[in-house]
Amino acid sequence: MSKTQVTIPKGTRDFGPEIMAKRNYIFDIIKSVFQKFGFQPLETPTMENLEVLTGKYGEEGDQLIYRVLNSGDYLKNITTEHLQEGFKKFTPKIADKALRYDLTVPFARYVVMNKGTLHFPFKRYQIQPVWRGDSPQKGRYREFYQCDADVVGTPSLLCEAEIVLMINEVMDKLRLSDFSIKFNHRKIIAAMATAIGAPGQEAALAVSIDKLDKIGKEKVLAELQQRGFSETQTQALQPFFTLPADAALAFDSLKQHFSHIPEGLQGVAELEEIIAWLGSYTQYSDVMKNLRLDFSALLARGLSYYTGTIFEVKINQVQMGSVSGGGRYDNLTGSFGLPDVSGVGFSFGVDRLYDVLEELGLFPETSAQHTQVLLCNFDTNSAQQSLPFLRQLREANIKSELYPEPVKLKKQMSYADAKKIPYVLLIGSEEIKQGKLTLKNMATGEQAALTLAEIIEQLRSK
Amino acid sequence: MSKTQVTIPKGTRDFGPEIMAKRNYIFDIIKSVFQKFGFQPLETPTMENLEVLTGKYGEEGDQLIYRVLNSGDYLKNITTEHLQEGFKKFTPKIADKALRYDLTVPFARYVVMNKGTLHFPFKRYQIQPVWRGDSPQKGRYREFYQCDADVVGTPSLLCEAEIVLMINEVMDKLRLSDFSIKFNHRKIIAAMATAIGAPGQEAALAVSIDKLDKIGKEKVLAELQQRGFSETQTQALQPFFTLPADAALAFDSLKQHFSHIPEGLQGVAELEEIIAWLGSYTQYSDVMKNLRLDFSALLARGLSYYTGTIFEVKINQVQMGSVSGGGRYDNLTGSFGLPDVSGVGFSFGVDRLYDVLEELGLFPETSAQHTQVLLCNFDTNSAQQSLPFLRQLREANIKSELYPEPVKLKKQMSYADAKKIPYVLLIGSEEIKQGKLTLKNMATGEQAALTLAEIIEQLRSK
Numbered sequence: 046m047s048k049t050q051v052t053i054p055k056g057t058r059d060f061g062p063e064i065m066a067k068r069n070y071i072f073d074i075i076k077s078v079f080q081k082f083g084f085q086p087l088e089t090p091t092m093e094n095l096e097v098l099t100g101k102y103g104e105e106g107d108q109l110i111y112r113v114l115n116s117g118d119y120l121k122n123i124t125t126e127h128l129q130e131g132f133k134k135f136t137p138k139i140a141d142k143a144l145r146y147d148l149t150v151p152f153a154r155y156v157v158m159n160k161g162t163l164h165f166p167f168k169r170y171q172i173q174p175v176w177r178g179d180s181p182q183k184g185r186y187r188e189f190y191q192c193d194a195d196v197v198g199t200p201s202l203l204c205e206a207e208i209v210l211m212i213n214e215v216m217d218k219l220r221l222s223d224f225s226i227k228f229n230h231r232k233i234i235a236a237m238a239t240a241i242g243a244p245g246q247e248a249a250l251a252v253s254i255d256k257l258d259k260i261g262k263e264k265v266l267a268e269l270q271q272r273g274f275s276e277t278q279t280q281a282l283q284p285f286f287t288l289p290a291d292a293a294l295a296f297d298s299l300k301q302h303f304s305h306i307p308e309g310l311q312g313v314a315e316l317e318e319i320i321a322w323l324g325s326y327t328q329y330s331d332v333m334k335n336l337r338l339d340f341s342a343l344l345a346r347g348l349s350y351y352t353g354t355i356f357e358v359k360i361n362q363v364q365m366g367s368v369s370g371g372g373r374y375d376n377l378t379g380s381f382g383l384p385d386v387s388g389v390g391f392s393f394g395v396d397r398l399y400d401v402l403e404e405l406g407l408f409p410e411t412s413a414q415h416t417q418v419l420l421c422n423f424d425t426n427s428a429q430q431s432l433p434f435l436r437q438l439r440e441a442n443i444k445s446e447l448y449p450e451p452v453k454l455k456k457q458m459s460y461a462d463a464k465k466i467p468y469v470l471l472i473g474s475e476e477i478k479q480g481k482l483t484l485k486n487m488a489t490g491e492q493a494a495l496t497l498a499e500i501i502e503q504l505r506s507k
Numbered sequence: 508m509s510k511t512q513v514t515i516p517k518g519t520r521d522f523g524p525e526i527m528a529k530r531n532y533i534f535d536i537i538k539s540v541f542q543k544f545g546f547q548p549l550e551t552p553t554m555e556n557l558e559v560l561t562g563k564y565g566e567e568g569d570q571l572i573y574r575v576l577n578s579g580d581y582l583k584n585i586t587t588e589h590l591q592e593g594f595k596k597f598t599p600k601i602a603d604k605a606l607r608y609d610l611t612v613p614f615a616r617y618v619v620m621n622k623g624t625l626h627f628p629f630k631r632y633q634i635q636p637v638w639r640g641d642s643p644q645k646g647r648y649r650e651f652y653q654c655d656a657d658v659v660g661t662p663s664l665l666c667e668a669e670i671v672l673m674i675n676e677v678m679d680k681l682r683l684s685d686f687s688i689k690f691n692h693r694k695i696i697a698a699m700a701t702a703i704g705a706p707g708q709e710a711a712l713a714v715s716i717d718k719l720d721k722i723g724k725e726k727v728l729a730e731l732q733q734r735g736f737s738e739t740q741t742q743a744l745q746p747f748f749t750l751p752a753d754a755a756l757a758f759d760s761l762k763q764h765f766s767h768i769p770e771g772l773q774g775v776a777e778l779e780e781i782i783a784w785l786g787s788y789t790q791y792s793d794v795m796k797n798l799r800l801d802f803s804a805l806l807a808r809g810l811s812y813y814t815g816t817i818f819e820v821k822i823n824q825v826q827m828g829s830v831s832g833g834g835r836y837d838n839l840t841g842s843f844g845l846p847d848v849s850g851v852g853f854s855f856g857v858d859r860l861y862d863v864l865e866e867l868g869l870f871p872e873t874s875a876q877h878t879q880v881l882l883c884n885f886d887t888n889s890a891q892q893s894l895p896f897l898r899q900l901r902e903a904n905i906k907s908e909l910y911p912e913p914v915k916l917k918k919q920m921s922y923a924d925a926k927k928i929p930y931v932l933l934i935g936s937e938e939i940k941q942g943k944l945t946l947k948n949m950a951t952g953e954q955a956a957l958t959l960a961e962i963i964e965q966l967r968s969k
Contacts, residue, residue, distance in 0.1 A: 051619050051843050054554050054604050059617050062547035062631065069548065081901050083878040083908030085524035085926070086531065090650050091553065091606075091636060092516050092573075111554075112576040114602055116640035120594040125587040132582040140576055142516050144553075155521050157513050164925035166911055169524065174553060178578035188552050201911035203890070326894040381513050416545040428665070432788040439543050446545030449628055449663035463626035464547070 056179070056187030062464075066412035071398055072172060074218045075192055078211050079170040084194050087169040089151040092142040099143075101150050101380065109177045112140035144176040148193045149377070149390070156197060157381040165198025184396060195390030197377065202315055204389045205354045205373065206322035212358055212369055212391070213336055219398065220407050223361045224368075225337050229344040230316055230354050231372070233299065236309025237342065240302055241281035243274060250274075251345035262286055285342050292320065292340040299342065315354060316340070350374045356391060360401050368397045411465055415444065417504050418468040418484075419461045422448040431472045434482065434497055441501045461487055468504065518641070518649030524926075528874035533860050534634060536680045537654055540673050541632040546656050549631040551613040554604040561605075563612050563842065571639045574602035606638040610655045611839070611852070618659060619843040627660025646858060657852030659839065664777055666851045667816045667835065668784035674820055674831055674853070675798055681860065682869050685823045686830075687799050691806040692778055692816050693834070695761065698771025699804065702764055703743035705736060712736075713807035724748055747804050754782065754802040761804065777816060778802070812836045818853055822863050830859045873927055877906065879966050880930040880946075881923045884910040893934045896944065896959055903963045923949055930966065 053059065060068060076086075092113055099107055119139045127135055145151055148171045156163065172192045181187055194211070196204045209226060216224050234254075235247040243250070253268045260268075266279045284302065288295040296313050303309030323336065346355045353373030360368055371391025378386045402408050418438065420431045431447055438445040448457045461469050471483040471492075481494040484503070495503070515521065522530060538548075560572055581601045589597055607613055610633045618625065634654045643649060656673070658666045671688055678686050696716075697709040705712070715730045722730075728741045746764065750757040758775050765771030785798065808817045815835030822830055833853025840848045864870050880900065882893045893909055900907040910919045923931050933945040933954075943956040946965070957965070 051559065051616055052556060053552055053616075053620075054556055057552035057554060059552065059620070060548075060550040061617075061621065062549060065548040065550060080876050080878075081904070081906050083881075083906065083926075086522075086527040086876070087524065088522040088527060090515055090519035090521065091638070092519060092650070094514060094516055097513065109578075111578070113606070114574040114576055114598065116571075116573070118594045120590065120597060123590065125590060128582065128585065128587060128590055132580045135582060136576065144575070154513055154515075155523075158515075158521070159523065164922050166922075168908075176553070188554070196911070199911045203909065203911045322891075322894070325891040326898050328895055330895070330898060414542050414547070416542075419545075429784075429787040432784070433790055433792070436788050436792060442543070444543050444545065446630075447665065449658070449661045449665045460626050460628075464545075 054187070056181030056185075058186065058188070066414050067402070067408050068395065068399060069414060070408060070412065071219070071395055071402070072192070075215055075393055075395075076170070076172070078214045078218070079194050081214075082168075082207055082211055084168045084170040084196075087152065087155065087171045088173060089145070089148075089155055089171070091145055091174075093145060093151060093154070095137060095141050095143045097154050097381075098146055098150060102146055106146065109179055110146050111144040111176045111178055112136055113142040113144065114140050115142075145173070146177060147175050148173060148191045148392075149195075152193070152195060153378045154381060156386065157378050157383045160383060163198075166196050166201075166204075167198055168194070168196045170194040184400065186396065190395045192393040192395050193390060194392075195388050197386050197388030197390075200387045202318045202354075203322050205315075205319045206326065208356065208371065208389065208391050209319070209323060209336065209338065210326065212356070215369075215393065216358070217335070219402060221360060221401065221405075225339040225359050225361060227339045227341045227344045227357045227359065228316070228354060229341055230312035231351050232308045232312030232315075232353070233303075233342055234345060236299075236303045236306040236312060237282070237285055239306050240309070241274075241278045243278050246274070248349060252347070254343045255345040255347055257343050288342055292316075292338065295340055295342065319354065346370060346372060350377065352376070353389070363401050363404055365397055365401060367394070368401060369393045411467055416446050416464060416466045417443050417507065418445045418470050418500075419457065419464075419466045420445065420447040420470045420472060421454060421457050422451045423454075423473055424451045427451075427473055427477075430474075430477050431470075434470070434472060437497060438501065438504075441505065443501065443504050458487075467507075470500070516649070518643030518647075520648065520650070528876050529864070529870050530857065530861060531876060532870060532874065533681070533857055533864070534654070537677055537855055537857075538632070538634070540676045540680070541656050543676075544630075544669055544673055546630045546632040546658075549614065549617065549633045550635060551607065551610075551617055551633070553607055553636075555607060555613060555616070557599060557603050557605045559616050559843075560608055560612060564608055568608065571641055572608050573606040573638045573640055574598055575604040575606065576602050577604075607635070608639060609637050610635060610653045610854075611657075614655070614657060615840045616843055618848065619840050619845045622845060625660075628658050628663075628666075629660055630656070630658045632656040646862065648858065652857045654855040654857050655852060656854075657850050659848050659850030659852075662849045664780045664816075665784050667777075667781045668788065670818065670833065670851065670853050671781070671785060671798065671800065672788065674818070677831075677855065678820070679797070681864060683822060683863065683867075687801040687821050687823060689801045689803045689806045689819045689821065690778070690816060691803055692774035693813050694770045694774030694777075694815070695765075695804055696807060698761075698765045698768045698774060699744070699747055701768050702771070703736075703740045705740050708736070710811060714809070716805045717807040717809055719805050750804055754778075754800065757802055757804065781816065808832060808834060812839065814838070815851070825863050825866055827859055827863060829856070830863060831855045873929055878908050878926060878928045879905050879969065880907045880932050880962075881919065881926075881928045882907065882909040882932045882934060883916060883919050884913045885916075885935055886913045889913075889935055889939075892936075892939050893932075896932070896934060899959060900963065900966075903967065905963065905966050920949075929969070932962070 098110055127138060174188050174190050176188050179185060212226055234251050238244055238247040238250050249272050253265050257265050269279050288298055296317060299313050344355060344357055351372035352375040355372035356370055357367045358369035369391060373389040375387050377388050420435055422428050435445055435447050467487055469485045469487060476482050481496060483492050484495050484500050485492045554575055561569055589600060636650050636652050638650050641647060674688055696713050700706055700709040700712050711734050715727050719727050731741050750760055758779060761775050806819055813834035814837040817834035818832055819829045820831035831853060835851040837849050838846060839850050882897055884890050897907055897909050929949055931947045931949060938944050943958060945954050946957050946962050947954045
């Protein structure tokens with residue numbers, strides 16, 4: 046193979062050290078918050094049996110699932126007749142495994158397979174890649190990470206309150222201050238459908254109002270009429286576009302609209318309970334002041350499996366879709382034969398968070414995973430004399446390395462620059478005689494003659 | 508689908524919270540050591556273009572690579588004639604991508620694709636799953652993690668010395684004390700072939716002597732004769748079976764055997780240099796005393812791409828293959844059109860390390876990732892009053908959760924047990940009135956009435 050031909054598959058990426066450091070910065074913050082709230086890690090296999098995945102993501106989703114060819118002579122029992130049936134019927138005969146398409150279905154499969162030993166409520170997080178054969182475009186990849194946390198086995202609305210708190214804490218730790226956590230309840234959308242005289246039409250209603258941010262109110266209403274809603278019905282929607290911005294006032298208004306629609310009242314009551322839990326949690330503290338909760342009766346979220354509260358998080362300073370979202374579902378495991386397991390979960394979009402932090406310049410200057418000090422290599426003798434210092438630095442838990450060859454100092458300095466190593470240590474025969482080593486700050490260029498103990502002290506305080 | 512049918516593909520595994528905590532314990536130790544020595548993370552895509560992988564792992568390896576079906580109508584240009592050519596010729600027509608088989612080939616591909624921007628020496632580590640369509644058996648899976656660290660772009664033997672130090676530190680942190688780091692040099696094996704009158708036959712020699720531990724000396728010699736070595740030649744091998752255990756004495760003996768074989772002398776000299784570097788690093792310290800280096804002229808390691816020093820790590824207390832291994836190679840990237848890139852690398856077998864730690868009972872009792880305290884939920888009122896305490900515990904960075912429903916206390920306790928949560932906090936109306944909360948130690952059953960500040964103090968000191 047000629048070197049010019051070496052490529053990776055379209056829509057996939059290598060993550061080199063610089064990008065990994067930034068991605069790990071995000072993952073570490075998310076994991077630490079998940080764990081602080083009692084969530085535990087789960088990993089499922091990359092491949093699932095095909096029948097676990099098919100039929101879960103709709104016709105379009107099914108087409109995007111990557112199938113894995115069976116091992117060995119998979120054509121053994123294949124005839125030319127099979128070939129003529131077309132690829133859709135042919136595929137299951139030669140491929141019985143497929144790559145994970147999301148983390149939700151494998152999680153449901155895991156819960157069902159382990160229901161005898163799991164202790165409910167089961168709080169798990171899962172951070173793994175998924176694969177979709179979509180056409181790649183800016184911000185859309187064929188391999189990308191999902192980052193989910195779910196609680197299953199309890200209807201308690203405390204879980205919804207905790208999700209808000211977790212989102213808030215992750216944003217805070219990422220130093221993202223200008224964001225909104227939009228929330229709504231699927232029952233409010235269902236009640237809206239009833240209120241406008243289209244009971245049971247909430248799915249069609251949701252699909253259109255979900256586009257409000259993108260296409261605006263007029264086009265949403267026009268689309269609803271195309272979908273068969275009458276003008277009287279879309280007119281009746283008007284009050285829901287002009288609810289007060291304050292959640293408590295909006296709830297009061299909805300309670301009037303829904304006075305004869307129990308489902309709607311229940312939706313509002315659940316949201317009020319969640320806010321009450323948040324109030325208890327944050328009393329005597331400033332946390333509530335910083336909670337950027339934003340009720341929107343017109344937030345719909347596409348996925349049809351949500352049945353209760355739904356969330357979506359937007360960063361206001363940048364033009365980008367939501368960076369997090371989720372909601373409550375009442376029948377996640379039903380398709381695997383285990384009905385009535387209620388759960389609530391949410392997910393962070395790591396690629397989007399990455400782009401947001403990059404755009405706003407919010408990644409820390411140096412990564413905690415970087416080498417902190419490079420020992421320069423002048424010659425074999427100095428390298429030998431440097432090694433005990435290197436050992437002591439590492440014993441003090443300072444990430445450090447000796448340049449492995451006695452090449453020109455300039456080359457060693459440019460190595461330190463490229464690896465973003467903040468300090469360089471010069472250990473020549475003079476330095477060793479005097480018991481002081483020269484520490485150079487790569488950012489300022491300053492040099493100081495210090496004992497090893499002083500150097501360790503200084504690097505540790507960073 | 509009926510629930511009884513839900514399964515995962517043969518040879519793959521779910522990692523639930525308990526197993527994940529133990530695996531992360533191992534990964535975290537390995538990562539921290541890699542980083543302390545200046546290695547940086549890399550991740551490559553799960554799928555590689557088929558031509559990157561084929562021809563790299565031998566005929567047998569090629570058969571074990573998982574192929575991924577092309578998206579869309581992959582049968583569009585397929586005729587019945589293609590079908591009759593058999594699956595080996597058919598596969599590339601319908602599958603142009605495949606799952607990563609190891610981390611070495613994708614790393615070489617990455618180095619070649621990025622050679623213009625990478626700064627050499629490039630030190631990377633990579634911890635990702637790989638897939639092989641092997642028949643599953645005890646300890647052998649179709650999806651498993653590899654855990655590699657490599658330095659490329661320098662011939663410096665300091666890198667070999669650092670690999671020994673890294674292995675030593677990982678074993679030490681895992682509290683594995685009874686292990687050996689066996690080492691040898693490919694040039695010593697080549698020189699042995701020359702010395703017995705079979706120059707150039709080192710590959711055949713290596714394949715047989717690699718089995719010494721498994722089948723014993725007599726069978727190795729018999730196998731060599733089957734492979735075409737004469738009895739005179741296998742007789743001439745005898746001295747190499749009885750080299751002194753002490754490395755320095757063994758080296759002296761080899762220098763006599765190889766007095767007219769420059770290649771052999773070079774191999775010995777390189778090992779001596781590595782030991783000298785280790786001596787410099789560990790002078791004035793106890794590290795060298797604990798280094799379990801074990802020279803063996805008969806260590807071969809199967810992989811043919813090694814050209815210099817080779818390593819292998821065995822745990823002496825358990826019956827198991829090596830848990831780590833590696834070596835220097837001089838032409839990793841040659842097949843991608845970039846010759847003469849020397850590198851040295853090694854790998855940990857995480858599944859084997861897991862089994863060793865399990866067998867020896869060396870996993871820590873509780874994981875740092877577990878919830879440290881569960882707040883019991885008596886009723887809505889007590890839950891509301893507990894929430895500010897929960898917030899303060901989390902603000903003090905203590906992993907904590909409130910049971911989400913006011914169910915029977917026994918059920919909450921068994922939840923704490925199942926999740927290995929070491930403390931339970933009882934907050935009833937009495938407790939709140941008196942300003943003292945009841946902290947129960949789940950291991951001892953002891954209860955104490957403490958203020959929140961005292962509780963935070965106690966949990967932090969754990």
